Amino acid sequence: MTTHIHPESMPDYLDLNALRKVQLERLRHTVSRCYENVALFRSRMEEAGITPADIGSLEDVHKLPFTEKSDLRDTYPYGLFAAPMAQVVRLHASSGTTGKPIVVGYTKADLDVWSSVMLRSFAATGITHGDVIQNAYGYGLFTGGLGAHYGAERLGATVVPISGGNTERQIMVMKDFGVTGVCCTPSYFVHIIEKIKAGAFGFEDLKVRVGIFGAEPWTCEMRNYIEQESGIRAFDIYGLSEIIGPGVGIECPEQAGLHIFEDHFLMEIVDPQTGEPLPDGEEGELVFTTLTKQAFPMIRYRTHDITSIIKEKCDCGRTIKRIKRIRSRSDDMMIIRGVNVFPSQIEAALLSLRETLPHYQIILTNKGGLDQIDVEVEVMQDLIGDRIREIEEMRKRISHAIENIIGLRVPVHLVEPGAIARSEGKAKRVVDRRNKQGGAQ
Numbered sequence: 097m098t099t100h101i102h103p104e105s106m107p108d109y110l111d112l113n114a115l116r117k118v119q120l121e122r123l124r125h126t127v128s129r130c131y132e133n134v135a136l137f138r139s140r141m142e143e144a145g146i147t148p149a150d151i152g153s154l155e156d157v158h159k160l161p162f163t164e165k166s167d168l169r170d171t172y173p174y175g176l177f178a179a180p181m182a183q184v185v186r187l188h189a190s191s192g193t194t195g196k197p198i199v200v201g202y203t204k205a206d207l208d209v210w211s212s213v214m215l216r217s218f219a220a221t222g223i224t225h226g227d228v229i230q231n232a233y234g235y236g237l238f239t240g241g242l243g244a245h246y247g248a249e250r251l252g253a254t255v256v257p258i259s260g261g262n263t264e265r266q267i268m269v270m271k272d273f274g275v276t277g278v279c280c281t282p283s284y285f286v287h288i289i290e291k292i293k294a295g296a297f298g299f300e301d302l303k304v305r306v307g308i309f310g311a312e313p314w315t316c317e318m319r320n321y322i323e324q325e326s327g328i329r330a331f332d333i334y335g336l337s338e339i340i341g342p343g344v345g346i347e348c349p350e351q352a353g354l355h356i357f358e359d360h361f362l363m364e365i366v367d368p369q370t371g372e373p374l375p376d377g378e379e380g381e382l383v384f385t386t387l388t389k390q391a392f393p394m395i396r397y398r399t400h401d402i403t404s405i406i407k408e409k410c411d412c413g414r415t416i417k418r419i420k421r422i423r424s425r426s427d428d429m430m431i432i433r434g435v436n437v438f439p440s441q442i443e444a445a446l447l448s449l450r451e452t453l454p455h456y457q458i459i460l461t462n463k464g465g466l467d468q469i470d471v472e473v474e475v476m477q478d479l480i481g482d483r484i485r486e487i488e489e490m491r492k493r494i495s496h497a498i499e500n501i502i503g504l505r506v507p508v509h510l511v512e513p514g515a516i517a518r519s520e521g522k523a524k525r526v527v528d529r530r531n532k533q534g535g536a537q
């Protein structure tokens with residue numbers, strides 16, 4: 097292959113021995129930094145009877161205690177910071193489901209690493225300094241906006257810092273500014289597609305050729321929908337505030353899993369129940385230890401994201417490992433009549449059919465102590481006008497498609513296009529009505 101490799105992307109192709117050596121050196125450094133500067137990490141290590149000197153190999157990471165999201169909440173706001181505030185130049189926060197957000201901090205060096213991994217992310221998708229990038233991730237405390245912004249700028253691309261929302265304006269800017277790449281959540285891009293299709297011009301009148309989509313779970317079926325409807329290539333980008341923000345991993349042009357920037361983030365897959373490490377290839381919970389973070393280093397952070405490490409080498413030539421696309425979050429799992437059901441399974445079933453639109457909601461209720469779900473999905477307008485019997489048949493087909501994947505028959509309700517709320521950021525796929533039965537959402 098003669099494709100140009102950006103100089104900053106060279107670590108993607110490191111010789112594996114060299115990579116593991118760099119990782120070990122950085123791991124030892126991070127563990128010492130945490131031990132010396134963060135009371136919680138120190139006391140956890142003392143409880144486990146280990147000191148930084150016990151980390152002699154990469155496998156020794158398994159000796160270290162896990163860090164949970166609750167640890168971040170309990171030490172709110174700055175309790176896990178490992179650098180003095182005088183060195184912290186940026187704060188971000190991620191809104192939790194329960195009251196207080198979690199707060200993360202960055203030194204100048206951390207911001208440098210972040211923009212570098214974001215540069216490598218963009219470069220991996222073929223974006224170059226000649227591209228015009230419309231950044232529709234939210235700017236503010238969310239890491240998506242500024243994370244993507246500085247990475248694209250560092251690559252030399254032209255950034256349009258439009259942030260999320262105001263879809264009409266997004267589309268105008270996309271056309272008038274000659275935008276070639278769009279960054280936003282996949283659900284928001286589906287909304288943009290819908291608006292473009294209803295408008296005066298189509299994707300053939302636009303220059304957009306790539307989308308960098310992430311921040312929420314999405315399926316291969318959703319990617320197919322986006323690529324077919326818009327004609328662009330849709331890349332999956334992964335990250336989380338606790339580790340750095342976007343730029344922990346990205347797909348390459350093979351679109352066969354996300355490469356993790358292993359020189360900065362050490363990953364493990366563990367059994368979500370027991371916490372035991374699992375071998376490559378087995379599905380479990382993704383756990384990260386940061387290798388270069390200064391202000392907010394993380395030791396064995398439990399992401400609750402479910403995936404597996406791909407064993408095979410990627411055809412793109414990168415040596416850094418890949419993970420499969422995130423299947424779901426373990427906390428998103430619903431137990432319906434004894435069966436584990438993930439929202440992504442419902443999405444895959446719905447999008448396997450021609451007549452459904454990628455707008456759906458799963459309504460979770462509780463009857464007699466048992467959780468149950470109803471699925472609401474939009475179907476194409478021209479089909480709604482058809483005869484009742486045909487609509488009933490379609491409802492059955494959708495119900496069967498779901499049953500084929502999750503093994504359960506669940507009530508399906510067909511709704512008109514536009515009936516389900518559109519997202520401008522992370523989509524809300526599951527509406528939990530278990531504690532307010534009968535009440536409106």
Ligand code: DLL
Nearest residue numbers: 190240310311312313333334335336337341342422
């Ligand atoms: O969502 C960072 C980000 C911004 C990633 C823009 C990609 C693009 P948080 O708000 O802290 O950070 O949410 C992190 O979102 O643990 C996953 O559950 C989920 N998530 C992020 N990217 C993906 C993805 C940002 N590509 C949480 N696929 C993570 C599936 C994702 N889930």
